[in-house]
Amino acid sequence: MIPDRTTIEEAAARIAPYIHRTPVLTCNALNRMFGGELFFKCENFQKAGAFKSRGATNAIFLLSDEEIRRGVTTHSSGNHAAALALAASRRSAEAHIVMPENSNRVKIRAVESYGGRITVCKPTLEAREETLKKVVRQTGAIEIHPYNDYRIIAGQATAAKELIEQTDGLDQIIAPVGGGGLLSGTALAARYFGENIRVFAAEPAGADDAYRSFKSKTFVPSVNPQTIADGLRTSLGSLTCPIVLQYVDDIVTVSERSIVEAMRLIWERMKIIVETSSAVPLAAILENKIPVKGTRTGIILSGGNADLDNLPFKAEL
Amino acid sequence: MIPDRTTIEEAAARIAPYIHRTPVLTCNALNRMFGGELFFKCENFQKAGAFKSRGATNAIFLLSDEEIRRGVTTHSSGNHAAALALAASRRSAEAHIVMPENSNRVKIRAVESYGGRITVCKPTLEAREETLKKVVRQTGAIEIHPYNDYRIIAGQATAAKELIEQTDGLDQIIAPVGGGGLLSGTALAARYFGENIRVFAAEPAGADDAYRSFKSKTFVPSVNPQTIADGLRTSLGSLTCPIVLQYVDDIVTVSERSIVEAMRLIWERMKIIVETSSAVPLAAILENKIPVKGTRTGIILSGGNADLDNLPFKAEL
Numbered sequence: 001m002i003p004d005r006t007t008i009e010e011a012a013a014r015i016a017p018y019i020h021r022t023p024v025l026t027c028n029a030l031n032r033m034f035g036g037e038l039f040f041k042c043e044n045f046q047k048a049g050a051f052k053s054r055g056a057t058n059a060i061f062l063l064s065d066e067e068i069r070r071g072v073t074t075h076s077s078g079n080h081a082a083a084l085a086l087a088a089s090r091r092s093a094e095a096h097i098v099m100p101e102n103s104n105r106v107k108i109r110a111v112e113s114y115g116g117r118i119t120v121c122k123p124t125l126e127a128r129e130e131t132l133k134k135v136v137r138q139t140g141a142i143e144i145h146p147y148n149d150y151r152i153i154a155g156q157a158t159a160a161k162e163l164i165e166q167t168d169g170l171d172q173i174i175a176p177v178g179g180g181g182l183l184s185g186t187a188l189a190a191r192y193f194g195e196n197i198r199v200f201a202a203e204p205a206g207a208d209d210a211y212r213s214f215k216s217k218t219f220v221p222s223v224n225p226q227t228i229a230d231g232l233r234t235s236l237g238s239l240t241c242p243i244v245l246q247y248v249d250d251i252v253t254v255s256e257r258s259i260v261e262a263m264r265l266i267w268e269r270m271k272i273i274v275e276t277s278s279a280v281p282l283a284a285i286l287e288n289k290i291p292v293k294g295t296r297t298g299i300i301l302s303g304g305n306a307d308l309d310n311l312p313f314k315a316e317l
Numbered sequence: 318m319i320p321d322r323t324t325i326e327e328a329a330a331r332i333a334p335y336i337h338r339t340p341v342l343t344c345n346a347l348n349r350m351f352g353g354e355l356f357f358k359c360e361n362f363q364k365a366g367a368f369k370s371r372g373a374t375n376a377i378f379l380l381s382d383e384e385i386r387r388g389v390t391t392h393s394s395g396n397h398a399a400a401l402a403l404a405a406s407r408r409s410a411e412a413h414i415v416m417p418e419n420s421n422r423v424k425i426r427a428v429e430s431y432g433g434r435i436t437v438c439k440p441t442l443e444a445r446e447e448t449l450k451k452v453v454r455q456t457g458a459i460e461i462h463p464y465n466d467y468r469i470i471a472g473q474a475t476a477a478k479e480l481i482e483q484t485d486g487l488d489q490i491i492a493p494v495g496g497g498g499l500l501s502g503t504a505l506a507a508r509y510f511g512e513n514i515r516v517f518a519a520e521p522a523g524a525d526d527a528y529r530s531f532k533s534k535t536f537v538p539s540v541n542p543q544t545i546a547d548g549l550r551t552s553l554g555s556l557t558c559p560i561v562l563q564y565v566d567d568i569v570t571v572s573e574r575s576i577v578e579a580m581r582l583i584w585e586r587m588k589i590i591v592e593t594s595s596a597v598p599l600a601a602i603l604e605n606k607i608p609v610k611g612t613r614t615g616i617i618l619s620g621g622n623a624d625l626d627n628l629p630f631k632a633e634l
Contacts, residue, residue, distance in 0.1 A: 268423070273590060
């Protein structure tokens with residue numbers, strides 16, 4: 001069942017001891033540049049470096065003692081992997097993480113540092129799913145999907161819930177969209193805890209499945225996505241897609257060039273580290289796809305796990 | 318006269334409307350790594366991206382109306398240039414900034430964005446001083462030295478004053494040392510506003526003039542400094558050197574490799590952007606030159622104006 005107001009409030013209380021209530025930052029230079037007030041919810045400062053800790057922690061703590069003894073598993077090359085490993089460690093449970101062999105070193109190290117057990121596989125969706133099935137057969141671990149799970153959605157919703165509590169009235173919130181867990185949660189939280197807050201999603205043009213799903217009002221899968229925003233390459237899920245179609249006001253797409261420019265603006269002006277996916281909402285503002293002049297706009301900075309060895313600032317786009 | 322307690326309190330009140338009371342951040346991962354509590358004073362989030370705004374603002378607002386009409390000037394390739402330009406703009410005054418022709422693009426753009434008038438010169442100390450003299454002759458502008466000025470020292474002292482106010486008791490504070498403005502101010506503030514707080518300085522081994530001055534108890538100039546910590550290449554001044562010799566507990570030196578490693582730790586673990594000079598105190602902790610186990614240690618992150626086009630993470634050292 002789509003998380004209701006109480007479910008999200010309960011999730012917030014459940015995860016509170018294990019996650020950061022991240023700060024909301026503002027930047028005079030950016031406000032002047034865009035002629036509106038921007039409120040950045042800094043999930044880059046979240047445990048394990050991304051909002052993913054919210055959903056993973058909520059899911060882990062909803063498992064019974066019997067379930068958690070079996071351990072948990074997921075396939076992920078990204079932030080959900082580390083978040084799940086960290087959350088599982090809070091209940092002294094094993095986390096079996098299936099990671100494609102081309103995963104970046106930083107993400108692998110993060111999973112290891114939280115005690116996750118990594119199984120490497122070929123970098124295809126088929127190999128990932130096959131390997132995951134094998135892990136489940138061998139260990140009995142319970143799969144925690146990165147976004148297509150109402151417990152995860154309720155957890156991710158707590159970021160926007162906090163953002164609304166930490167600001168004195170917002171006109172709109174912009175979130176990036178990949179699998180739609182964060183976006184679904186944001187749309188629900190805005191509805192339950194805000195007053196007339198519009199919710200927009202920003203998506204890389206090279207991975208515009210959510211945009212096309214939204215415009216066609218029917219699920220369109222992500223096929224061969226091409227974007228540096230590696231957190232946003234996935235398709236919407238069967239649970240997130242309906243929430244996005246029903247509760248999100250609009251989805252816009254942005255160019256790779258704008259993503260890099262927006263990321264650079266955040267790094268240079270705000271002096272904080274965000275990963276590429278986090279820059280996508282500001283890219284939509286840069287392209288004026290989502291007007292912010294005269295508004296109070298919340299922006300969810302989804303994560304901060306940038307790969308310092310492969311920064312995009314000099315890349316030819 | 319060396320700034321006394323009241324002078325620093327007055328400086329704090331004078332500059333308060335124009336600067337940020339920057340946050341003090343902690344990081345569980347780093348605390349676990351080093352077995353002590355580290356409190357990072359985030360001057361990377363300061364106006365114009367560095368603590369330099371404190372001293373520059375204090376100096377500018379101490380000028381009479383008659384003086385400020387003449388404009389101000391300095392030679393600087395770094396953060397003092399932007400800080401002075403911004404502070405001067407608060408009094409609608411002209412700031413003439415002499416910058417060596419090899420100054421980095423980001424710093425030049427910053428000075429321009431605050432309305433500073435740039436005069437380019439050859440990248441030698443002689444050329445800088447000659448050009449500055451010429452600017453003074455032509456414009457009548459008043460020189461504001463980046464550190465060898467008690468008004469500047471009193472301004473920089475407000476960073477440690479705030480750090481002490483924002484934390485509940487510190488055993489020690491570590492600051493980087495270049496010209497000694499920040500370090501002098503930190504030592505004075507610890508003495509006036511703290512209780513038994515030791516003050517340490519960390520300096521790149523390749524620019525160890527302050528270390529040698531401290532150990533020999535006599536001024537040693539910086540000759541041909543070699544370090545990526547570009548803010549720390551200058552010599553102590555005639556006003557800062559005696560304060561450093563008298564009030565600082567010890568000065569240690571660190572390797573270039575440790576500076577890069579410390580900078581990477583701050584970026585990766587804290588998700589904030591600091592420039593190379595800011596990483597020098599943590600480098601001293603990494604090298605165990607300043608033990609922190611079981612202590613409460615304040616660290617001044619001096620600035621955040623990193624050159625994103627020339628990051629050191631892949632550099633061979």
